[in-house]
Amino acid sequence: MTDGDVSMEAPEPAARAEPFWYAKFQRNGDWYVIPDSAARLGAAGTFDLEAFNVSGLVRRRSGGANPLPVKNADQESERYELTVRLLDRNGAAAGEGSGTLLVGIDNQTIAPVGAEGRISVPPGRYALYSYIVTPRASQEPTYATIMHPDLRVTADTTTTLDARIGRRASVTIDDPAARGGLSLIYGLTKMDGQSEPLLWASGFDPRFHEVYAASVAGATSDRFAFAQRESRREPEVELFTTGANGFEVNATWFDTSPEPELRTKLTAVHGGQGRPEDLAGIDATGKLVLIELPGTLTNEEAYERIRNVQAAGAKVGMVVTDRPQTLSTASSKASSKASSTAPFTVPTLFSRKASAVKLADAVRRGAVSVSLTTHPVADHRYELAFTAEARVPARLQQRARTKELATVQNAYHGSGSRYVQAALRFFGGALDHRWTFRMRAGVSGTEHFTPGTWSQSTHGDHGALDYLFAPDITLRAGKTTNVSWNKAVTGPGLLGDGPWAVRDGNTIQTSLPLYADGAGHPRWPSSRSGDVDKGSQTLYRDGQLVSSSEVADTGTFDVPADTARYQLVCDIARTADWWPLSTKVNAAWTFRSSAADNGKPLPLLTVRFAPDVDLNNAAPANRAFTIPVEVERQTGSAPARVTSLTVEASYDDGATWQPAPVIGRTVRVQHPAARYVSLRAKAADAGDNQVELTIIRAYQLR
Known part of the structure; x- marks a missing residue:
């Protein structure tokens, strides 16, 4: 079972509104993926590593049996208490959304730890990857990834990971159109007995999220590496209020919304909670109608409110909510798109971010002029990586100049769309992620990559039925590489990864x-x-x-x-x-x-x-x-x-x-x-x- 098998089974959408972290690694020949939601299990003491064995999940789906378990380091009798304290950028104890992943370098212990938690571990060497959220009034929070490359535990130990040591991490590109997409911070740890390093990644929107990173002062390891990674394109949604005090709103498409290509100026009005009585007194025709919904609503209840907005004549709807748990979920999106009946037809935006709350407050006081530009498919693409070994480097504000990059002329044959991914080979592993960009099929795109050895993959509108993988290619600065995807003639192929x-x-x-x-x-x-x-x-x-x-x-x-x-x-x-x-x-x-x-x-x-x-x-x-x-x-x-x-x-x-x-x-x-x-x-x-x-x-x- 390869990582490619795993990603085929569950492709992710092209964009994600919320910052996130996850870890991916091999253990006993199986691939595991631990999402950020596992931090709650670590804090509650209910974390079970085998629940995140995606190779085992695929095996069970196909009727296969799991291999017999082997004795892991977390079964050893000698243990010590490790306490991990997280401090945010205000020096306060880190709160909701923060956490740490503990990685056993020499014993393969893998476990999430809460914002300030204790965990019993066997003696050994550990890497710590923290994700620290610092709230800010009326603004997006800041995010810090503080890493300890090699912590030696030989007795009860307390360590502090302080977001205040973090240095601002950012990447500036000389193409102003490519301001959207995904920014990632990676840490990699080589564990004993594994052919590939564990990869820990945190992801952010380069437009809205202020990100910091550092490793603990004086801590280095030949088992550790760090990377900044950018997958950039035009933003899928660009929503601005206009006027002297205009600002950009952090929004994405709601759930099963149509995603048309738009470039329009609108008047935004407040539609309450989208109930008929809320909409009765407003002129919604041709406008952006913003509704505020409690996160306790089910998707079906939310759909009904959006249909009310649609019936009122809105050109665009927008949902602002206080909780994401039951609204705008990827699972409902997948199931609804598989259905023959769409829950609504009006293009509808979604957000729960501070900038959207600011917009809602303004619209509640009166109509607001906004501009909306959407890019359902990308015309620009940048795949960038900046790497270091042993520690997090001091310089994290990077600048990418197109003329210094490698060019890939990707020709996407056929019709519809092609969803693309890329990974840089580094430190014995791959700097990959499972989020895709939607490119237009039937065109040849000029795309830009950091020089290095890259792999690429792409799928069509039907996901797992249409995944194509390319062998690694070495890209050189100032040189152009031509790659054709989905080009005829399609038939049996026996090259590349296998054996088949x-x-x-x-x-x-x-x-x-x-x-x-x-x-x-x-x-x-x-x-x-x-x-x-x-x-x-x-x-x-x-x-x-x-x-x-x-x-x-x-x-x-x-x-x-x-x-x-x-x-x-x-x-x-x-x-x-x-x-x-x-x-x-x-x-x-x-x-x-x-x-x-x-x-x-x-x-x-x-x-x-x-x-x-x-x-x-x-x-x-x-x-x-x-x-x-x-x-x-x-x-x-x-x-x-x-x-x-x-x-x-x-x-x-x-x-x-x-x-x-x-x-x-x-x-x-x-x-x-x-x-x-x-x-x-x-x-x-x-x-x-x-x-x-x-x-x-x-x-x-x-």
Whole structure:
């Protein structure tokens, strides 16, 4: 199970109104993610680490069993009391929202601690990551992340993490449009026995949140690293009051609201709590109607109030509330978007922040002029990182100049949207996060990255069914790298992370990316594929059926130990209006295998076509056309020379086929006045491995 598996199962929205922290790490081979809400469990003494084992969660969803537990350091008999005191930037004891994560460097103890809490721990070395909130009257609070890289506990110990030692952390970009997005502070700790460091991250809005960071004076460790990370774009929502004393309001979209592209000036009026009697006395037509709702309302009750605002004629609604727990939740957003009926149609903003309360106070006294600009998709993108090892550096106010960055020309093929993520490789791990930017598909975007080694991924509007992952690329300052996403032809891909098909003793296991794009980026098989995919996976041994499954991309087959000739056949059809190409894919792989191949990737071949299509994955009709072609094998399998390749083309969805000459590493076809091109190929190598591949509607014609 990889981190990629976890993120596919639960993609996060592109923006988050509230600051947050979380930690991600591996333990005993499983991935764990601890959110900031776990701090309450630590304070109450009810924290259970296994509740945050996301690898185990995915296993249970798929019917697998958890591995047997091993003895952890928190089961040792010798223990000491560790007291962690947090002080805010006023020197007062830190209050609500503050907390600390304790990380065992040499014993793998992981536990959250409350704002001023005690925890019983075995002797050892610990990293401490604190998140300290300092309230400010009529303003957003400030946030400090104070870290102790290496605390030695050999007796009862008290330590104080003081936000007043924090230095202001910020990143300025010379592109004024890229003022929105996400700012993050990272700490990384290398724990004994783990291949990747624990990653602790806190996230903020670069426009509204004042952030500080520091490590305890004199504390350093070769097991510790620090980073500032920026994922920047235009703000999704820019709401300003106008006039001499105008100010920006911290707001995002409410729950299941439509998210149109707007650039408008409005009059904001107060709609009370959105009840009919509150709205009866106001002129709401064409205006922004702000309503104040108690956080105790359910989502359905809130929807009803918003529908009242909609019926009153508002152009835009806005909900200001005192509590977020029951309003504007990601879970309700996901469930409602899956429903065929939207709860309301008026675009509606949401906030509980100090600036929104200030706006509500003003609107309650009388109408207020506001300007509203929204960017549902990004036209600017910056992925930046500033790193240090051993301690938090003294200089945390960074400046990024576009000309000193690396440029990535990301071409997003197809229609709709593409949601993008990136991670910088650093300190043996990855500076990633699970929040995405929504980019416009059908365009090629010029994007900017800090020089370094990065990985990228993207998914379409249908999440886990359409995740694409790219191998790491090294980006250099002043240089441009071109990357194509979702480019035709989509078909089986066997490069990159894997193995996708492997011999495991007397078992053959497969998890095949049958929908890799034309650049070779694999789409990970998804547990949701049954929603739109129909097909099967069948294994034959020396011509005799071993077994068959109605899941086309994954399978587990029990086989004898001795050498035999196998054929693995995958048939898959995707019937969805958002999936116009590669509607049917059939692949038949022939190979030899025995138990002596234990742990080795199977020698599967595939044929990858890379036609010069436009951003709609279309090529010109009524002309001769050349298609670059490659015969590729599963990464890590034994190399062998390709001995043959034949290709055929069809222009009637596979009813009839015509030979397509292969000349070198290209295929020659003659496009007629048709709508689609289908492709069929056969390839073999000197190791007696073969593949037969058919892709219906490989690309379209224009």
